[in-house]
Amino acid sequence: MMKNWLGISLGDVTGIGPEVALKALAAEAAADDTKYLLIGDEEILSQLNKKLALNLPLKKFSSYTDSGKFFVVNPFAGTLPENLSVGAPEAARVSVAYLLDGGERCLRGELAALVTAPVNKSSIIRAGYNFVGQTEFLSELANTKRTAMMLLGTDERGRWLRVALATVHISIKSVPEKLTAEKISLAIELAAQSCRDLGLSRAKIAVAGLNPHAGEGGEFGDEEIKTIAPTVQALQKRGFDVVGPLSGDTVFHYALQGDFDAVVAMYHDQGLAPLKAVAFDSGVNWTLGLPFIRTSPDHGTAYDIAGQGIANPGSMIAAIRLAKQLAHR
Numbered sequence: 001m002m003k004n005w006l007g008i009s010l011g012d013v014t015g016i017g018p019e020v021a022l023k024a025l026a027a028e029a030a031a032d033d034t035k036y037l038l039i040g041d042e043e044i045l046s047q048l049n050k051k052l053a054l055n056l057p058l059k060k061f062s063s064y065t066d067s068g069k070f071f072v073v074n075p076f077a078g079t080l081p082e083n084l085s086v087g088a089p090e091a092a093r094v095s096v097a098y099l100l101d102g103g104e105r106c107l108r109g110e111l112a113a114l115v116t117a118p119v120n121k122s123s124i125i126r127a128g129y130n131f132v133g134q135t136e137f138l139s140e141l142a143n144t145k146r147t148a149m150m151l152l153g154t155d156e157r158g159r160w161l162r163v164a165l166a167t168v169h170i171s172i173k174s175v176p177e178k179l180t181a182e183k184i185s186l187a188i189e190l191a192a193q194s195c196r197d198l199g200l201s202r203a204k205i206a207v208a209g210l211n212p213h214a215g216e217g218g219e220f221g222d223e224e225i226k227t228i229a230p231t232v233q234a235l236q237k238r239g240f241d242v243v244g245p246l247s248g249d250t251v252f253h254y255a256l257q258g259d260f261d262a263v264v265a266m267y268h269d270q271g272l273a274p275l276k277a278v279a280f281d282s283g284v285n286w287t288l289g290l291p292f293i294r295t296s297p298d299h300g301t302a303y304d305i306a307g308q309g310i311a312n313p314g315s316m317i318a319a320i321r322l323a324k325q326l327a328h329r
Contacts, residue, residue, distance in 0.1 A: 004033055005064060006323055007111040009098040010040030014086045015301025016311035017117030018048055023313035024320055025070060026054045034324060035069055037061060037111065039098045041080055042072045052309055064110065075101035086303040087120055092127035095119045099134060103141045106292035113293035113323035117316070118301045133169050135287050138294055147289035148190045150262070151272055151298055153279025153318065161255055161278055162262040163271035164191040164288065175267045176223055179210060181231045184264065188235050188242055190288035191262040197326060206251050206260040207232050207244025208270060214245045228266075272298075281314040284322050293326045295319040 008025075011017035018040065025036055038045060042060060049056050061071035076097040084091050102114045116134050124131040131137065139147040152162040166187045167175055188205055195203035208214075209228060211221035218225055228245040235242050244251075244264075252274040255263045265271030275283055276298065283298030297315035305311055 003112050003327065005035045005037060005111050006320065006327070007037045007039055007102045007105055007114045008320075009102040009114065009116045010038060010045075010095075011098065011117030011119045012087070012091050012095045012123065012301045013041060013044050013080070014084050014088055014091045015118055015120065015303055015306050017119075017301065018044060019052070019306070019309065019311045020297065020313040020316040021117055022049055022052060022054055022056060023311070024316040025056060027313065027317050028320055029056070029069070032324070036071065037105075038070065038072045039075065039102050040072065041074055041076070041094070044080065045072055073101070086301075086306060087123040087126075089123070089127040092120065092123040092129075096124060096127075096129060096131070096137075099137060100141070103138050103292075103294075106294070107142060111292075112327035113295070115316070115319050115323050116294060116296045118297065118299060120301045120303075134296065135168065135285075138287060138290060142291050144289060144291070146186060146190075147287055148187045150191065150194055150286045150288050151275045151283055152286060152322075153275060153283035153298070155256065155278040159256050159258070159278075161252065161275055162191070162194070163252075163275050164188075164194070164262060164264050165268060165271050166264055167267050169268065172267065172269075176210065176221070179223060179227060179266055181227055181234075184228060184231045184266075185235060186289075187264045188232075188240060191264055192240055192242070194286070194288055195261045197329065199329060200261055202261060203241055204259075204261045205240065205242040205264060206246055206255060206262070207242060207264045208248040208251050208266055209245035210248075210266040212247075212249070214247045281312050282318045283315055284319045286322065293323055295323045295326075 059068045061073040076094045105111045150164045164187045166183045192203040210223045215224035224245045232244045285296040287294040
């Protein structure tokens, strides 16, 4: 593995991915000896580098022995047309090519970690791909189904909130049906492992209930009684420091106070709403269970502000820093 090489796939070039990537690299330039491989369009990056007056010394990549710090490689054969409209099919197609190239380089051991800039799922689907999300794409590429999404970040007081998701990109009405003991167990196991990967002194995991007040003893649903509680008990018998199901309206408060190191949420918005409330500009998406490190900023393509030079790079900076932290460990 090229231990000091970190890859960044640029995502949808009609969104803010390239902008926050370059701004983040400018902020991290003097931090250490990391070499960065930007996977995307060289001309777009060059123009943006000048427009933002960042003056990063970008070089075309030829080999991992190159001297320098910031390199660009374009796995897409062809030139992108100028003045692409937001969500253009061409942008969607190249975003998939960038992601694929970054994942393959990690699997070959060429990169210590991969940071993925945002893509737009709807645009990718309209371009003809069967695409659920970057997490699912990389999991399939790595031939593993034992992955989970964790979102983590700090509030203004430096208090951490770490949230692993038992289910991700599915409709609310399908959550009770698809919320299985296997998915909950996997999220708990990977959340505990993430605490060890981060070097925390413990791995105390809280599991949220699905229903209000964790079902109120079966009054508001029986998923807690039939599925969640038995799964938690089974993990406790295996030695995991895990409790639950706890009421979803209070568990994140206690986690933020430091009572728990991570929370396992039952569905996407249950976990992401509190995380974004406390760490909107610094949240990181970390894919647990992959055979390589992958992080991502916790925001989308932000088409509404793309090209204006006003995008906040905070989440991308946090994603890069977490990737380097995990790689060094």
